Structure formats: C-alpha cells, structure tokens
Amino acid sequence: MKNYQEIIYAECMSKNGFAWRIRENVVDEESYERLITALKGLTEQHRERDTIDRLTVASLFELPWEMENTVEHYTQIEEQLGRRVSSMADHLRALINELLWVGLEEHYENI
Numbered sequence: 534m535k536n537y538q539e540i541i542y543a544e545c546m547s548k549n550g551f552a553w554r555i556r557e558n559v560v561d562e563e564s565y566e567r568l569i570t571a572l573k574g575l576t577e578q579h580r581e582r583d584t585i586d587r588l589t590v591a592s593l594f595e596l597p598w599e600m601e602n603t604v605e606h607y608t609q610i611e612e613q614l615g616r617r618v619s620s621m622a623d624h625l626r627a628l629i630n631e632l633l634w635v636g637l638e639e640h641y642e643n644i
Contacts (some may be wrong), residue, residue, distance in 0.1 A: 537578065538589045540571035545592035545599075552599045560607065560614065565621055566598070569628065576632040585632070593633075597626045 542563055546549040553621025572593075579585060585620035600622035 538586055540612040541566060541589055541592050544568040544571070545601035552596055554618070555600060555603050555618070558606075560621075562620060570624070572625070572628045572632065576628070579632065580636065590633075593629045596612050597622045600625070625643065 543549075544567060547553065551561055551568050554564060575585075575589070600618055604615050604619045604622070606615075607618045622629045
C-alpha cells in the first residue's frame with residue numbers, strides 16, 4: 534500500500550516539493566501531478582474512515598493557500614500562467630473537499 538500521506542507531506546513541506554518550488558518561481562507540473570495522484574489515492578484509501586492524520590490535514594490546508602498567494606506574481610509574468618496556477622489551486626481544493634466531506638453526511642444530517 535502506498536503511503537500517500539508521505540507524498541502529500543513531501544510536496545507541501547520539503548525543499549524540493551511543489552509548494553516550495555511554486556514559491557521559488559517554478560510551477561512544477563510533475564510535482565503537482567504527483568500531489569494530485571496521492572490525494573486521489575488517499576481519498577480512495579479513506580473512503581470508509583472518519584479520521585485523517587493531523588499532519589496530512591495541515592498540509593492539505595496549506596497547499597491551496599500557498600498556491601493562491603502566488604497567483605498575482607505569476608499573472609504578472611504571464612496572464613495565462615497566473616490563470617493556470619489559480620486553476621490548479623481550485624482543482625486541488627475540490628479534491629480536498631471530496632476527501633474531507635464526501636461520506637460524512639450521516640454525521641451531521643440530524644443535528
């Protein structure tokens with residue numbers, strides 16, 4: 534079984550990870566795809582679980598925010614690149630939403 538949590542953490546926190554590189558003026562599509570693949574894999578692994586590791590949640594909270602903070606910078610370099618980074622952040626946020634919320638309806642529908 535792959536450790537998708539380690540991949541997500543590495544892409545968020547390591548010096549060669551996606552988040553580090555996007556702050557250093559590199560939109561690393563390969564790292565982004567690795568992150569997306571790990572998030573989809575984690576979602577599949579956790580379909581029947583109600584808990585996720587705090588470090589993973591912190592990383593997932595951080596990543597779209599980090600990306601959005603660079604959109605203006607990349608837009609100034611090239612408008613299309615700024616839109617691409619914004620779109621990447623939106624896509625990541627949608628996948629995070631699926632991981633965290635889909636299937637939890639039973640826990641809050643009768644509140």
